Amino acid sequence: MSNGFRALWTERYGEGVPVPSVTPDAVTKSLMAHRTVRAFLKTPLPEGALEAAIAAAQSASSSCNMQAWSVVAIEDQARKDRLAELAGDQAHIRQAPLLLMWLIDLGRLKRLGATEGVSLEGVDYFDTFMAATVDVAMAAQNAAASFEAAGLGIVYLGAMRNHAEQVATELDLPPLTTVAFGLSVGIPDPEKPAHIRPRLVPSVVLHRERYDASEEQQGIANYDAVYAAFQKAEGLPEKRWTDATLRRFATPKALHGREHLREALEKHGFRLR
Amino acid sequence: MSNGFRALWTERYGEGVPVPSVTPDAVTKSLMAHRTVRAFLKTPLPEGALEAAIAAAQSASSSCNMQAWSVVAIEDQARKDRLAELAGDQAHIRQAPLLLMWLIDLGRLKRLGATEGVSLEGVDYFDTFMAATVDVAMAAQNAAASFEAAGLGIVYLGAMRNHAEQVATELDLPPLTTVAFGLSVGIPDPEKPAHIRPRLVPSVVLHRERYDASEEQQGIANYDAVYAAFQKAEGLPEKRWTDATLRRFATPKALHGREHLREALEKHGFRLR
Numbered sequence: 001m002s003n004g005f006r007a008l009w010t011e012r013y014g015e016g017v018p019v020p021s022v023t024p025d026a027v028t029k030s031l032m033a034h035r036t037v038r039a040f041l042k043t044p045l046p047e048g049a050l051e052a053a054i055a056a057a058q059s060a061s062s063s064c065n066m067q068a069w070s071v072v073a074i075e076d077q078a079r080k081d082r083l084a085e086l087a088g089d090q091a092h093i094r095q096a097p098l099l100l101m102w103l104i105d106l107g108r109l110k111r112l113g114a115t116e117g118v119s120l121e122g123v124d125y126f127d128t129f130m131a132a133t134v135d136v137a138m139a140a141q142n143a144a145a146s147f148e149a150a151g152l153g154i155v156y157l158g159a160m161r162n163h164a165e166q167v168a169t170e171l172d173l174p175p176l177t178t179v180a181f182g183l184s185v186g187i188p189d190p191e192k193p194a195h196i197r198p199r200l201v202p203s204v205v206l207h208r209e210r211y212d213a214s215e216e217q218q219g220i221a222n223y224d225a226v227y228a229a230f231q232k233a234e235g236l237p238e239k240r241w242t243d244a245t246l247r248r249f250a251t252p253k254a255l256h257g258r259e260h261l262r263e264a265l266e267k268h269g270f271r272l273r
Numbered sequence: 274m275s276n277g278f279r280a281l282w283t284e285r286y287g288e289g290v291p292v293p294s295v296t297p298d299a300v301t302k303s304l305m306a307h308r309t310v311r312a313f314l315k316t317p318l319p320e321g322a323l324e325a326a327i328a329a330a331q332s333a334s335s336s337c338n339m340q341a342w343s344v345v346a347i348e349d350q351a352r353k354d355r356l357a358e359l360a361g362d363q364a365h366i367r368q369a370p371l372l373l374m375w376l377i378d379l380g381r382l383k384r385l386g387a388t389e390g391v392s393l394e395g396v397d398y399f400d401t402f403m404a405a406t407v408d409v410a411m412a413a414q415n416a417a418a419s420f421e422a423a424g425l426g427i428v429y430l431g432a433m434r435n436h437a438e439q440v441a442t443e444l445d446l447p448p449l450t451t452v453a454f455g456l457s458v459g460i461p462d463p464e465k466p467a468h469i470r471p472r473l474v475p476s477v478v479l480h481r482e483r484y485d486a487s488e489e490q491q492g493i494a495n496y497d498a499v500y501a502a503f504q505k506a507e508g509l510p511e512k513r514w515t516d517a518t519l520r521r522f523a524t525p526k527a528l529h530g531r532e533h534l535r536e537a538l539e540k541h542g543f544r545l546r
Contacts, residue, residue: 005325012332022321027422030300031329031415048295052278054479056304058472059285060414063431064521065514067473072480079482108477108489109522112515115490122522126538127531131431133403134454137410141333142304145418149300156334158404172483181407199331200340204381206327207345209352210445216381217388241338242385248337249382249395258400262546265399273535 008032011196014226030149035194037153040096040186044075049150050098056146057139068128069136069180070105071143072171073098079170086166087159087182088256096184101160101167102140104132106270107177123176124271136180147185153194157182162257164264175269195234198226281305284469287499303422308467310426313369313459317348322423323371329419330412341401342409342453343378344416345444346371352443359439360432360455361529369457374433374440375413377405379543380450396449397544409453420458426467430455435530437537448542468507471499 005024009017012032050073057071074080075098083101084093093099106123113120122128144154160167160182167179188194204219224240232238252259265272278297282290285305323346330344347353348371356374357366366372379396386393395401417427433440433455440452461467477492497513505511525532538545 009328012328020321020324022325024325025419025422026299027303028325028329028419031418032332034332034334036334048293050479051293051475052295052297052301054475055282055285056301058475058478059305059307059469061307061309061417061429062472063429064517065470066518066521067478070478070480070484072482072484074482076482103484105478108486109518111486111489112493112518113522116515116519118519118523120519120522122525122528122532125525125528125532126535127434127528128522130406130434130453130534133406134410134431137407138414141411141414142418144334145304145415146298146301149298156336158336158407161400161403172485174484174486177484180403196332197338199335202324202327202331205331205340205343205378206323207343209345209347209349211343211345211376211447211450212445213381213384213447216384220385242389244337245339245382245385246389246391246393248339249386249393249401250391252395252398255395255398255400259395259398259546261403262399273532 005029012199013201014198017201031145033196034148035196036155037188037194038092038155039189039192040092040153040184041189042095042097043187044097045152045185046150049147049152053143053146057143060138060142062135063131066109066131067135068105068109068132069139070103070108070177072101072103074101082170083160083167083182086163087157088162090157090159092155092184093157093182096186098185100183100185101171102136102180102183103173103177104129104136104180105177106132107174110176125273129270129272133180140181140183144183152185153188155184157184159256161261164261165267168268178265178268178270198223198230278302285472286474287471290474304418306469307421308469309428310461310467311365311428312462312465313365313426313457314462315368315370316460317370318425318458319423322420322425326416326419330416333411333415335408336404339382339404340408341378341382341405342412343376343381343450345374345376347374355443356433356440356455359436360430361435363430363432365428365457366430366455369459371458373456373458374444375409375453375456376446376450377402377409377453378450379405380447383449397546399545402543402545406453413454413456417456425458426461428457430457432529434534437534438540441541451538451541451543471496471503
């Protein structure tokens with residue numbers, strides 16, 4: 001497995017993207033080495049790994065320090081199996097020893113308000129939901145980075161939003177507390193190594209002073225070729241990124257239930273004003 | 274500045290929270306050492322620091338690999354000043370050499386669809402907006418971790434959503450592309466060192482198998498005391514976290530414009546179905 005900055009850069013962007021002059025630190029290199037793992041050993045996590053990851057998660061910035069997130073750690077096999085079924089029945093959810101369910105938790109703020117006799121109307125606004133979504137994503141990403149630095153593998157599970165109401169029932173979630181995504185964690189199966197997935201070249205996502213889409217079409221065309229080559233090397237269908245993206249978003253059907261998320265949230269107490 | 278796991282843990286949670294048995298890695302310790310910096314030197318960033326941070330950002334997971342985010346790097350003083358005014362006129366926005374504006378970018382997907390003659394209806398759903406919000410937050414958090422590992426300081430700026438439409442005009446953002454938050458980056462002013470802000474004890478945010486709020490009230494009461502002591506030590510008003518939180522969310526007024534975010538997004542092309 002490569003771990004030099006130059007090698008990681010080339011794996012991430014393909015050949016031909018100029019490597020910047022930088023003295024790389026261990027943290028950046030560890031983040032750049034991320035790959036999504038979908039095959040795990042059944043071995044439990046090392047002692048303290050979860051606690052360290054949660055401390056890293058809680059160390060992430062939080063909008064107005066509201067800390068509007070929670071996480072449920074699941075090791076019970078039957079519960080993992082039931083949640084896997086709700087999330088497109090992905091085998092790695094059943095297999096990984098730990099499933100973390102990351103929650104947007106505005107319910108805690110509302111309960112605090114109720115205890116203090118204040119209705120906390122501000123919690124009902126769309127922006128507060130968005131701030132809580134940002135909070136939980138940053139927290140989870142710190143945890144993911146901590147797990148990976150400890151040699152563990154991770155895979156995020158957005159499909160946990162396919163049936164948010166049933167997930168809420170399974171986890172006994174109070175009002176205004178809902179799943180943002182899952183995260184499976186475990187020791188990667190060395191028989192099935194995961195590889196770094198290439199990304200769009202930096203010039204497509206990084207703009208200077210103002211938004212500038214002038215390099216976008218060429219950048220996407222180059223990426224389509226790099227992406228198709230990666231797919232082929234992985235034994236996956238050799239298609240362009242463009243095709244994968246069009247298929248995902250052409251109709252709401254490919255959202256697999258997530259097209260009803262807004263109604264599910266409103267039923268669960270979120271006003272999204 | 275402390276950098277041992279035990280010392281970082283105690284700064285984050287206060288005294289009395291049992292320290293887990295863990296062999297700490299450098300990444301976790303670096304993440305745990307996060308503190309929000311609000312005083313910067315005017316010195317520019319070291320060469321390559323931005324490029325390395327963006328590579329770390331692009332290495333974060335992305336929902337269905339849609340990569341629905343962009344970032345605008347701003348160094349022009351006049352533009353930083355105008356954006357500072359839109360975001361509550363925080364002095365550190367003007368002062369820090371680099372301002373990164375992190376964007377939810379569903380516009381790129383829509384343009385790709387238009388080029389290929391597909392309407393991409395799936396992009397119009399609430400869940401896709403949420404997935405893009407998660408994407409950009411994870412990307413930014415990797416960048417933040419990279420900057421901090423390089424000895425730089427950061428502060429997130431949710432207030433960039435106070436006037437999202439004016440920000441879109443300033444940055445020339447196309448439809449379905451909107452600011453998620455800003456991030457100021459620079460060398461921390463050694464004359465005004467920042468400290469680790471304590472957080473809720475882990476038992477309040479980490480649940481096992483199902484959501485369980487039974488330790489919540491006691492945990493918040495303990496945190497209120499730790500928080501008030503931190504405020505006092507920092508020379509800030511000695512109040513409870515509970516009071517800060519109630520004041521922030523009691524009425525929409527404290528949202529400073531963000532109470533209109535949903536309308537602003539809808540005007541800018543987001544359907545949020």
